[in-house]
Amino acid sequence: MRIVILSATTGGGHNVRAHALIEWIHTLNIGQATLWLPLEESHPLYRFGVRLYNGIQRQAPFLHHGYFLFLEIAGLFKTATRVGGKKTFFARLESEKPDVLVSVHGSTNHAFMDLARQVLHRRVRCVTYCGELSGGYGFSRHWVNPANDWFLCPVEETAQAARQLGMPEKKVKKVGFLLRPSFYLPQLSESERARGRLKLGLGEDRFTLLLATGFNAAQRHLVFLEALARARLPIQAIVLCGKDVLLKRRIEQWARTHEELPVVPLGFVREMAWLLQLADAVLTRPGAGTCSEAIQCGTPLLLARWGGWMPQELLNVRFCLNHGIGEPVGSARELVERVIRWIETPELVRSVRQRMEQVRPRESPPTWIQELLLP
Structure with a gap:
C-alpha cells in the first residue's frame, strides 16, 4: 500500500x-x-x-x-x-x-x-x-x-x-484531530506534571506559561517576558525558540539577569504533548495545529493577535471563543492582565479545562486511517 x-x-x-x-x-x-x-x-x-x-x-x-x-x-x-x-x-x-x-x-x-x-x-x-x-x-x-x-x-x-x-x-x-501518537497517550497526572517541571529546572507548583512560536510569535518573546518580569508575577515560563539559535541565546542571556522569573528556553521541539501538559496556559498564534494540540492536552489558550489575525486563524479563534476555551491577547499589557486574573482565580483555569474536555473529539486516528484510507 x-x-x-x-x-x-x-x-x-x-x-x-x-x-x-x-x-x-x-x-x-x-x-x-x-x-x-x-x-x-x-x-x-x-x-x-x-x-x-x-x-x-x-x-x-x-x-x-x-x-x-x-x-x-x-x-x-x-x-x-x-x-x-x-x-x-x-x-x-x-x-x-x-x-x-x-x-x-x-x-x-x-x-x-x-x-x-x-x-x-x-x-x-x-x-x-x-x-x-x-x-x-x-x-x-x-x-x-x-x-x-x-x-x-x-x-x-x-x-x-x-x-x-x-x-x-x-x-x-x-474523525477528530490528526496529531502524532504521543497526543493519544494517557494524560499526565499532577505528580507527573510536577516531576516534569522539575526535570526542566522549574518549580513544581508555580503557574507555568508556555510561549509558543508560530510563524511570527517568537519575535515578541522578549517583549512579553519583560512585561511579566515588571509585573513581578509568581510565574515561570517555557519559551519555544524553534530553529532560531540567536533568539535562544538572547533569552538565555535575559534569563540570567532576571532570576525572579524562571525561564527555560528550548530550541526546536518535535513533540509538544509533554510540554503542553506541563503548562497552565499556552500563548500562541491561533493556528489550527497548535489549537488542536492544546485542546487535546487540555491546556487553556491565550490567542496572540498582534499584527492582526489572518483569515484562516479567524476560524480557530471563532471556535475557541464560541466554546470558551481561549482568550485573545493583543499586547503585553493584556497578557499580564490575563495571567493575573487566572492566577488569582484558579477556578477560571479549571473551568476552561473542563470545557476543553467537553469539546475534545473522542475519535482517534487509528480507526479512521484503517477504515477510510485503505481501498
Missing part, C-alpha cells in the same frame, strides 16, 4: 498533520507513506507564492486578507488544465504509483487529484483531511472537492462548512 500526502510549506499546521499521518501509518504498519510538496516541487511561480505567503505571515498577518481573497477568486489550482509544471508531478506518479492520495492543504485538493486520476486511470483513492476548526470567512472553498472519495475533518463545525460548500453528505466524516 503506497500512500502519498499532498501538502505545502505555507504556515506550519499542514505539515504537522502530514507528518502525524505518516507516523501513524508507520505505527499501524499498513503501508508506505511519503510527503509530496507539489506546489514547491512543480513550478517556480508556486515556490514564490509559498515564500510570499510565509513572508506575509511573519511580517504583516493582516495583509493575508488580500492574499486569501485573491486565491479564492483566482482558483489557480482548481483544474488540471491550469496547473503549471505538470511534468514533475506526472513523473512521480508514474514512478511511485500511489494507491491513496491524502490532501492536507486546500491548494493541493483539486488539480493535483485530477492529474492523479488521469495518470493512474482512476485507480487511486483521493481523500481530503481539513484541519480547520470552523466555517465562515476564512474557510477556503478550495477545501471542498466533491469528486474526492472522502472529506475528513476534526469537528462538526468543519463538517457543516464542507456540506454548505457542496460536499456530498455521504462523503463527509468527522
Whole structure:
C-alpha cells in the first residue's frame, strides 16, 4: 500500500498533520507513506507564492486578507488544465504509483487529484483531511472537492462548512484531530506534571506559561517576558525558540539577569504533548495545529493577535471563543492582565479545562486511517 500526502510549506499546521499521518501509518504498519510538496516541487511561480505567503505571515498577518481573497477568486489550482509544471508531478506518479492520495492543504485538493486520476486511470483513492476548526470567512472553498472519495475533518463545525460548500453528505466524516501518537497517550497526572517541571529546572507548583512560536510569535518573546518580569508575577515560563539559535541565546542571556522569573528556553521541539501538559496556559498564534494540540492536552489558550489575525486563524479563534476555551491577547499589557486574573482565580483555569474536555473529539486516528484510507 503506497500512500502519498499532498501538502505545502505555507504556515506550519499542514505539515504537522502530514507528518502525524505518516507516523501513524508507520505505527499501524499498513503501508508506505511519503510527503509530496507539489506546489514547491512543480513550478517556480508556486515556490514564490509559498515564500510570499510565509513572508506575509511573519511580517504583516493582516495583509493575508488580500492574499486569501485573491486565491479564492483566482482558483489557480482548481483544474488540471491550469496547473503549471505538470511534468514533475506526472513523473512521480508514474514512478511511485500511489494507491491513496491524502490532501492536507486546500491548494493541493483539486488539480493535483485530477492529474492523479488521469495518470493512474482512476485507480487511486483521493481523500481530503481539513484541519480547520470552523466555517465562515476564512474557510477556503478550495477545501471542498466533491469528486474526492472522502472529506475528513476534526469537528462538526468543519463538517457543516464542507456540506454548505457542496460536499456530498455521504462523503463527509468527522474523525477528530490528526496529531502524532504521543497526543493519544494517557494524560499526565499532577505528580507527573510536577516531576516534569522539575526535570526542566522549574518549580513544581508555580503557574507555568508556555510561549509558543508560530510563524511570527517568537519575535515578541522578549517583549512579553519583560512585561511579566515588571509585573513581578509568581510565574515561570517555557519559551519555544524553534530553529532560531540567536533568539535562544538572547533569552538565555535575559534569563540570567532576571532570576525572579524562571525561564527555560528550548530550541526546536518535535513533540509538544509533554510540554503542553506541563503548562497552565499556552500563548500562541491561533493556528489550527497548535489549537488542536492544546485542546487535546487540555491546556487553556491565550490567542496572540498582534499584527492582526489572518483569515484562516479567524476560524480557530471563532471556535475557541464560541466554546470558551481561549482568550485573545493583543499586547503585553493584556497578557499580564490575563495571567493575573487566572492566577488569582484558579477556578477560571479549571473551568476552561473542563470545557476543553467537553469539546475534545473522542475519535482517534487509528480507526479512521484503517477504515477510510485503505481501498
